[in-house]
Ligand SMILES: *[C@@H]1O[C@H](CO)[C@@H](O)[C@H](O)[C@H]1NC(C)=O
Ligand SMILES: *[C@@H]1O[C@H](CO)[C@@H](O)[C@H](O)[C@H]1NC(C)=O
């Protein structure tokens with residue numbers, strides 16, 4: 001009884017102090033940090049689709065608008081990032097270091113600082129090393145159920161039992177576990193207990209970036225490839241952010257390095273993604289700080305996986321052809337009146353698998369490159385990993401047969417329709433499959449992984 005009263009009392013005090021501190025509007029959700037929409041690839045999927053906060057299984061079928069009632073979905077390829085995960089061991093080391101600075105050197109008086117110093121415990125350990133967390137299991141279980149509601153004739157019990165749904169995953173434990181979770185979402189939904197469903201591990205497809213020599217040599221293992229990122233991190237915007245953190249903690253400026261700034265941001269992001277709490281670490285940032293840090297991460301993704309270097313996107317040629325070969329097969333089976341043998345393909349990988357492919361397809365390309373000096377003019381950029389690549393991010397390609405040889409392809413990113421760049425407005429909403437193939441003709445005829453990834457490519 002005593003324990004109960006004490007706990008209740010602490011709870012009460014926390015609520016009050018949090019509200020006074022944040023000047024929150026009573027209607028706002030107290031558990032969501034104001035900076036949660038700037039977490040880049042460490043963001044929660046619900047921030048991208050806020051309607052899911054109320055109902056995690058909600059879908060809106062009217063976002064799919066086939067041109068006629070005759071149109072039937074015949075194939076779905078879903079390329080999905082793993083779900084919410086623990087920090088990597090490198091992240092954890094930096095968080096431990098920051099925590100020590102805050103414990104031993106910070107002298108500020110604010111209640112959130114006292115909370116970190118007296119109540120918050122460093123519970124992250126190095127052996128967590130990027131593993132899937134329970135929230136990540138749920139990310140995939142729930143996504144599976146939503147896809148079954150969005151595409152009931154494809155993601156169905158009959159199709160699953162009949163072997164028409166195929167699963168392919170990266171070998172990383174967080175991806176394999178995500179795949180198992182996705183399957184569990186379906187088998188639980190249909191109460192299937194008499195049968196298990198296989199998945200194939202395929203790193204050539206889902207971790208192509210590890211196998212592309214030219215990419216490894218010229219970008220991934222080449223420190224000068226990220227010089228714009230280094231310049232931005234050493235520049236005035238980032239310096240201001242680190243100084244503000246030092247001021248908030250009342251510590252010497254030189255204690256808050258770039259790595260410590262990242263660690264603080266990570267702590268806020270992980271506490272929210274994993275435990276759904278608005279942790280006191282989030283008080284180290286205001287919204288402007290978060291936008292600067294978000295830009296630094298986008299800049300890195302841009303040069304390391306995005307438009308910065310041609311080989312970044314070309315490293316995904318193998319996945320690109322895999323997807324189109326499957327679409328072609330489904331198209332020709334459907335045209336000749338046969339049943340489509342692979343109705344659904346679920347491919348689970350990484351942000352690093354999705355971003356090169358999205359880039360190859362031309363999505364989220366701004367007129368100017370992201371550089372160390374254009375933070376301000378890029379404020380409205382479309383290249384925003386916080387929107388593109390939260391945990392469980394997914395690219396869905398849905399092929400429709402509308403009869404009479406009229407095949408159409410719909411693309412969705414994170415369950416929202418996206419238009420293939422370069423197609424006219426008219427074609428854009430649900431274009432003819434033929435027009436999509438015409439749009440990507442050059443890539444379909446070329447984009448050979450072996451050739452592109454050779455170190456010394458002969459001039460085209
Ligand atoms: C569903 O999507 C349609 C079309 O985008 C939109 O008009 C409608 O408001 C959405 N409904 C809900 C409940 O979100
Ligand atoms: C931070 O605290 C540690 C442990 O008390 C101490 O050894 C170190 O000198 C302090 N550093 C600064 C810059 O105050």
Ligand SMILES: *[C@@H]1O[C@H](CO)[C@@H](O)[C@H](O)[C@H]1NC(C)=O
Nearest residue numbers: 131132133134137173176177
């Ligand atoms: C992930 O898979 C491993 C190996 O099968 C298992 O030991 C672990 O508990 C799983 N983790 C989660 C979160 O499901």
